[in-house]
Amino acid sequence: MYPLRRNRRLRTNEAVRSLVRETIIAPSDFLVPLFIVEGKGVKEEIASMPNYFRYSLDLLENEIKELWALGLKSVLLFVKVSDNLKDNAGKEAINPDGLMQRAIKTVKNVCPDMLVMTDVALDPYSEFGHDGIIENGKVVNDATNEFLAEMSISHAQAGANFVAPSDMMDGRILTIREALEDDGFTDTGIMSYSAKYASAFYGPFRDALDSAPVDMQEIPKDKKTYQMDYANRFEAIRETEMDIDEGADIVMVKPGLCYLDIVRDIKNAVDVPVAVYQVSGEYSMLKAAAEKGWLDHDAVMMEQITAIKRAGADVIASYFAKDVVKIIQS
Numbered sequence: 096m097y098p099l100r101r102n103r104r105l106r107t108n109e110a111v112r113s114l115v116r117e118t119i120i121a122p123s124d125f126l127v128p129l130f131i132v133e134g135k136g137v138k139e140e141i142a143s144m145p146n147y148f149r150y151s152l153d154l155l156e157n158e159i160k161e162l163w164a165l166g167l168k169s170v171l172l173f174v175k176v177s178d179n180l181k182d183n184a185g186k187e188a189i190n191p192d193g194l195m196q197r198a199i200k201t202v203k204n205v206c207p208d209m210l211v212m213t214d215v216a217l218d219p220y221s222e223f224g225h226d227g228i229i230e231n232g233k234v235v236n237d238a239t240n241e242f243l244a245e246m247s248i249s250h251a252q253a254g255a256n257f258v259a260p261s262d263m264m265d266g267r268i269l270t271i272r273e274a275l276e277d278d279g280f281t282d283t284g285i286m287s288y289s290a291k292y293a294s295a296f297y298g299p300f301r302d303a304l305d306s307a308p309v310d311m312q313e314i315p316k317d318k319k320t321y322q323m324d325y326a327n328r329f330e331a332i333r334e335t336e337m338d339i340d341e342g343a344d345i346v347m348v349k350p351g352l353c354y355l356d357i358v359r360d361i362k363n364a365v366d367v368p369v370a371v372y373q374v375s376g377e378y379s380m381l382k383a384a385a386e387k388g389w390l391d392h393d394a395v396m397m398e399q400i401t402a403i404k405r406a407g408a409d410v411i412a413s414y415f416a417k418d419v420v421k422i423i424q425s
């Protein structure tokens with residue numbers, strides 16, 4: 096006799112496949128990263144990120160309206176800071192009239208219900224391209240935390256709903272949470288980049304913001320003294336649990352695809368929402384392969400996004416967000 100179970104019955108046609116499908120992608124899964132520059136009428140393509148752009152504030156308005164119309168209701172803001180405003184402590188980051196602060200207000204102005212998250216780290220503001228303050232050739236932890244707390248307050252004052260510390264200093268979530276509470280920003284959330292690995296996949300992002308560590312003697316060439324060693328797994332759980340204890344509302348694993356084992360470990364270990372950042376290098380790799388005609392862009396994109404959600408992502412930060420939503424809505 097044939098086997099009683101024939102698993103192919105549930106794959107017979109699209110109707111039954113969709114009936115039993117376990118992972119469904121929706122616009123509400125996404126957090127859209129946006130790059131912002133000074134100027135007027137600027138929409139410049141990032142060389143290493145085809146079809147991804149930096150916007151000046153006036154054109155950011157249109158982009159925000161378009162995202163909202165597509166059902167994309169959360170954005171993560173990054174700013175490109177001009178070189179003359181960079182210093183070691185990243186002081187421009189707390190300028191109440193700085194680009195980030197104006198960007199937050201711009202988004203809230205055109206679309207008050209859009210959820211605004213902001214990157215909190217020094218690198219775009221640092222003359223050395225590091226996420227913290229440098230003293231004697233080292234990225235110093237506690238002084239950096241104090242500054243990150245000030246930066247978070249400044250973003251909250253401008254209207255950010257969530258701050259997203261991406262720096263990997265020890266204890267920064269507690270320092271930021273306490274500062275927010277002390278200043279009355281009890282409703283401002285923290286999405287912590289809790290398991291952020293020292294990854295070569297961030298290359299195109301550093302082009303986008305011109306934020307790579309500088310090549311200077313005495314300055315660390317990479318971020319390995321604060322971002323995690325990609326060989327490590329248990330450390331990711333420890334980092335994440337500590338951030339939750341310190342007050343993180345959402346935790347994050349970054350990068351995405353190469354780290355889906357970590358995503359699942361963390362999803363099983365914690366009970367707060369887990370975000371995954373599909374980073375710039377992951378985006379650029381697929382764009383390049385598709386340009387060469389070697390991969391089917393849309394099919395691979397959907398497969399990757401579905402894999403990220405299947406692994407346990409409650410929130411997906413992705414440069415593909417718009418492309419995906421256009422496909423699922425067509």
Ligand code: PBG
Pocket residue numbers: 214216218226261262296297298299300301318373374375376
């Ligand atoms: C800055 C930051 C980085 C990314 C997000 N926030 C770069 C880095 O840590 O060097 C990378 C995002 C991407 O590659 O898409 N702290």
